[in-house]
Amino acid sequence: DLPDRLEHIRKPPTQQIESSFKAPLRNVADGIPEVHFAGEICKGYGFQNSSISCKWTIEWGKSFSLLCGDSEGQTQYSMLATDDKSCIWNHPVDVHFASAGMSGWPRIIVQLWELDSYGRTASVGYGFAHLPCTQGIHNVNIQCWRPQSMKFGEEMKSFYLGMSTQLSDNSIVFDNAWQNRNRLLTIHTGQLRYVYDIMMHQI
Numbered sequence: 001d002l003p004d005r006l007e008h009i010r011k012p013p014t015q016q017i018e019s020s021f022k023a024p025l026r027n028v029a030d031g032i033p034e035v036h037f038a039g040e041i042c043k044g045y046g047f048q049n050s051s052i053s054c055k056w057t058i059e060w061g062k063s064f065s066l067l068c069g070d071s072e073g074q075t076q077y078s079m080l081a082t083d084d085k086s087c088i089w090n091h092p093v094d095v096h097f098a099s100a101g102m103s104g105w106p107r108i109i110v111q112l113w114e115l116d117s118y119g120r121t122a123s124v125g126y127g128f129a130h131l132p133c134t135q136g137i138h139n140v141n142i143q144c145w146r147p148q149s150m151k152f153g154e155e156m157k158s159f160y161l162g163m164s165t166q167l168s169d170n171s172i173v174f175d176n177a178w179q180n181r182n183r184l185l186t187i188h189t190g191q192l193r194y195v196y197d198i199m200m201h202q203i
Contacts, residue, residue, distance in 0.1 A: 037097075039094075041192065051087075052087045073091070110192055112189070126170075148187040
Protein backbone atom coordinates (compact mmCIF):
# COMPACT_ATOMS: atom_id res chain seq x y z
CA ASP A 1 0.00 0.00 0.00
CA LEU A 2 0.93 3.71 -0.03
CA PRO A 3 2.63 3.87 3.43
CA ASP A 4 4.94 0.98 2.46
CA ARG A 5 5.90 2.77 -0.73
CA LEU A 6 6.71 5.97 1.19
CA GLU A 7 8.85 4.20 3.78
CA HIS A 8 12.07 4.73 1.78
CA ILE A 9 11.25 8.44 1.28
CA ARG A 10 10.52 9.56 4.83
CA LYS A 11 11.50 8.19 8.24
CA PRO A 12 9.26 7.92 11.31
CA PRO A 13 9.67 10.90 13.68
CA THR A 14 11.23 8.74 16.41
CA GLN A 15 13.85 7.43 13.98
CA GLN A 16 14.64 10.96 12.82
CA ILE A 17 15.20 12.11 16.41
CA GLU A 18 17.45 9.11 17.19
CA SER A 19 19.56 9.68 14.06
CA SER A 20 19.95 13.39 14.87
CA PHE A 21 21.34 12.57 18.31
CA LYS A 22 23.75 10.02 16.85
CA ALA A 23 25.09 12.53 14.31
CA PRO A 24 28.28 14.38 15.35
CA LEU A 25 27.79 17.88 16.69
CA ARG A 26 30.42 19.23 14.32
CA ASN A 27 32.99 18.07 11.82
CA VAL A 28 36.55 18.06 13.12
CA ALA A 29 39.37 19.18 10.86
CA ASP A 30 42.20 17.01 12.22
CA GLY A 31 45.60 18.61 11.72
CA ILE A 32 44.15 21.49 9.69
CA PRO A 33 43.96 25.11 10.87
CA GLU A 34 40.49 26.16 12.00
CA VAL A 35 38.80 29.54 12.38
CA HIS A 36 35.59 30.07 14.33
CA PHE A 37 33.59 33.29 13.95
CA ALA A 38 30.92 33.76 16.63
CA GLY A 39 29.07 37.02 17.00
CA GLU A 40 26.05 39.05 16.05
CA ILE A 41 24.80 41.71 13.70
CA CYS A 42 23.98 44.30 16.35
CA LYS A 43 22.23 47.26 14.77
CA GLY A 44 21.98 49.72 11.91
CA TYR A 45 21.91 53.47 12.24
CA GLY A 46 21.79 56.54 10.05
CA PHE A 47 19.03 55.16 7.83
CA GLN A 48 16.06 57.35 6.96
CA ASN A 49 13.60 54.48 6.68
CA SER A 50 11.18 53.39 9.39
CA SER A 51 11.60 49.59 9.42
CA ILE A 52 14.82 47.88 8.28
CA SER A 53 16.00 44.28 7.86
CA CYS A 54 19.50 43.05 7.01
CA LYS A 55 20.02 40.18 4.60
CA TRP A 56 23.56 38.81 4.96
CA THR A 57 25.80 36.30 3.23
CA ILE A 58 29.27 35.07 4.20
CA GLU A 59 31.54 34.28 1.24
CA TRP A 60 34.99 32.72 1.20
CA GLY A 61 37.72 31.60 -1.16
CA LYS A 62 39.01 28.18 -2.22
CA SER A 63 41.38 27.94 0.75
CA PHE A 64 38.46 27.69 3.19
CA SER A 65 35.88 24.98 3.83
CA LEU A 66 32.76 25.48 5.92
CA LEU A 67 32.58 22.93 8.74
CA CYS A 68 29.35 24.08 10.37
CA GLY A 69 27.05 27.07 10.66
CA ASP A 70 24.76 28.99 8.33
CA SER A 71 26.51 31.07 5.68
CA GLU A 72 23.48 33.27 4.95
CA GLY A 73 20.38 34.58 6.63
CA GLN A 74 18.20 37.58 7.32
CA THR A 75 17.36 39.54 10.45
CA GLN A 76 13.91 40.51 11.57
CA TYR A 77 12.50 43.90 10.55
CA SER A 78 13.24 46.44 13.26
CA MET A 79 11.65 49.84 13.77
CA LEU A 80 13.94 52.84 14.21
CA ALA A 81 14.39 53.87 17.84
CA THR A 82 13.10 57.34 18.65
CA ASP A 83 16.19 58.42 20.61
CA ASP A 84 19.23 57.55 18.45
CA LYS A 85 17.45 56.55 15.19
CA SER A 86 18.97 53.06 15.28
CA CYS A 87 17.34 49.73 14.46
CA ILE A 88 18.31 46.90 16.84
CA TRP A 89 18.66 43.34 15.51
CA ASN A 90 21.08 41.40 17.76
CA HIS A 91 21.02 38.67 15.12
CA PRO A 92 23.48 35.79 15.84
CA VAL A 93 25.98 34.64 13.23
CA ASP A 94 28.14 31.59 13.98
CA VAL A 95 30.36 29.92 11.37
CA HIS A 96 33.28 27.50 11.66
CA PHE A 97 35.87 27.04 8.89
CA ALA A 98 38.83 24.83 8.11
CA SER A 99 41.59 26.72 6.33
CA ALA A 100 44.39 25.65 4.01
CA GLY A 101 45.74 29.20 3.66
CA MET A 102 45.03 32.87 4.16
CA SER A 103 43.89 33.53 0.60
CA GLY A 104 40.16 34.12 0.25
CA TRP A 105 39.60 35.15 3.87
CA PRO A 106 35.84 35.12 4.68
CA ARG A 107 33.85 38.31 4.19
CA ILE A 108 30.29 39.34 4.95
CA ILE A 109 28.05 40.87 2.27
CA VAL A 110 24.97 42.75 3.48
CA GLN A 111 21.89 44.13 1.79
CA LEU A 112 19.45 46.32 3.73
CA TRP A 113 15.71 46.16 3.05
CA GLU A 114 12.94 48.56 4.03
CA LEU A 115 9.37 47.60 4.88
CA ASP A 116 6.99 50.52 4.51
CA SER A 117 3.53 51.08 5.98
CA TYR A 118 1.92 49.58 2.85
CA GLY A 119 3.78 46.28 3.20
CA ARG A 120 6.14 47.00 0.29
CA THR A 121 9.83 46.09 0.46
CA ALA A 122 12.68 47.93 -1.24
CA SER A 123 16.45 47.70 -1.09
CA VAL A 124 17.99 50.66 0.74
CA GLY A 125 21.66 49.74 1.05
CA TYR A 126 24.57 47.44 0.24
CA GLY A 127 27.90 46.88 1.93
CA PHE A 128 30.63 44.39 2.76
CA ALA A 129 33.54 43.86 5.12
CA HIS A 130 36.16 41.18 5.61
CA LEU A 131 35.77 39.32 8.87
CA PRO A 132 38.54 40.17 11.38
CA CYS A 133 41.71 38.08 11.01
CA THR A 134 43.04 38.27 14.57
CA GLN A 135 41.80 36.52 17.69
CA GLY A 136 39.61 38.34 20.18
CA ILE A 137 36.48 40.47 20.16
CA HIS A 138 36.07 42.97 17.34
CA ASN A 139 33.54 45.75 16.72
CA VAL A 140 33.21 46.54 13.03
CA ASN A 141 31.15 49.16 11.20
CA ILE A 142 30.06 48.59 7.60
CA GLN A 143 29.35 51.70 5.53
CA CYS A 144 26.25 51.10 3.42
CA TRP A 145 25.41 52.69 0.09
CA ARG A 146 22.96 52.40 -2.77
CA PRO A 147 23.16 53.32 -6.45
CA GLN A 148 22.06 56.86 -7.25
CA SER A 149 20.16 57.28 -10.49
CA MET A 150 21.44 59.70 -13.09
CA LYS A 151 17.85 60.68 -13.81
CA PHE A 152 16.35 63.31 -11.53
CA GLY A 153 12.84 61.87 -11.96
CA GLU A 154 13.85 58.48 -10.58
CA GLU A 155 15.41 60.06 -7.49
CA MET A 156 12.21 62.04 -6.93
CA LYS A 157 10.26 58.80 -7.20
CA SER A 158 12.61 57.25 -4.63
CA PHE A 159 12.10 60.15 -2.24
CA TYR A 160 8.31 60.28 -2.43
CA LEU A 161 7.36 56.68 -3.27
CA GLY A 162 10.21 54.75 -1.63
CA MET A 163 11.25 53.02 -4.87
CA SER A 164 15.03 53.29 -4.71
CA THR A 165 17.42 52.25 -7.47
CA GLN A 166 18.73 48.69 -7.04
CA LEU A 167 21.65 46.70 -8.42
CA SER A 168 20.79 44.29 -11.21
CA ASP A 169 23.72 42.07 -10.16
CA ASN A 170 24.74 41.81 -6.50
CA SER A 171 28.23 40.55 -7.45
CA ILE A 172 29.09 44.21 -8.07
CA VAL A 173 29.26 44.68 -4.28
CA PHE A 174 32.50 42.66 -4.09
CA ASP A 175 33.26 40.01 -6.75
CA ASN A 176 33.06 42.34 -9.76
CA ALA A 177 33.63 45.58 -7.86
CA TRP A 178 37.00 46.25 -9.52
CA GLN A 179 35.47 46.20 -13.00
CA ASN A 180 32.12 47.87 -12.31
CA ARG A 181 32.03 49.93 -9.12
CA ASN A 182 33.91 52.84 -10.70
CA ARG A 183 31.00 53.25 -13.12
CA LEU A 184 28.44 53.65 -10.35
CA LEU A 185 27.27 56.87 -8.78
CA THR A 186 26.39 55.98 -5.19
CA ILE A 187 24.92 57.66 -2.14
CA HIS A 188 25.61 56.86 1.51
CA THR A 189 22.54 55.43 3.29
CA GLY A 190 23.72 54.41 6.77
CA GLN A 191 25.95 52.15 8.82
CA LEU A 192 25.72 48.63 10.17
CA ARG A 193 27.58 47.40 13.25
CA TYR A 194 28.51 43.82 14.04
CA VAL A 195 30.54 42.24 16.84
CA TYR A 196 32.61 39.09 16.36
CA ASP A 197 34.64 36.88 18.68
CA ILE A 198 37.35 35.19 16.63
CA MET A 199 38.81 31.85 17.79
CA MET A 200 41.65 30.14 15.95
CA HIS A 201 43.20 26.70 16.23
CA GLN A 202 46.55 25.63 14.79
CA ILE A 203 47.04 28.94 12.98
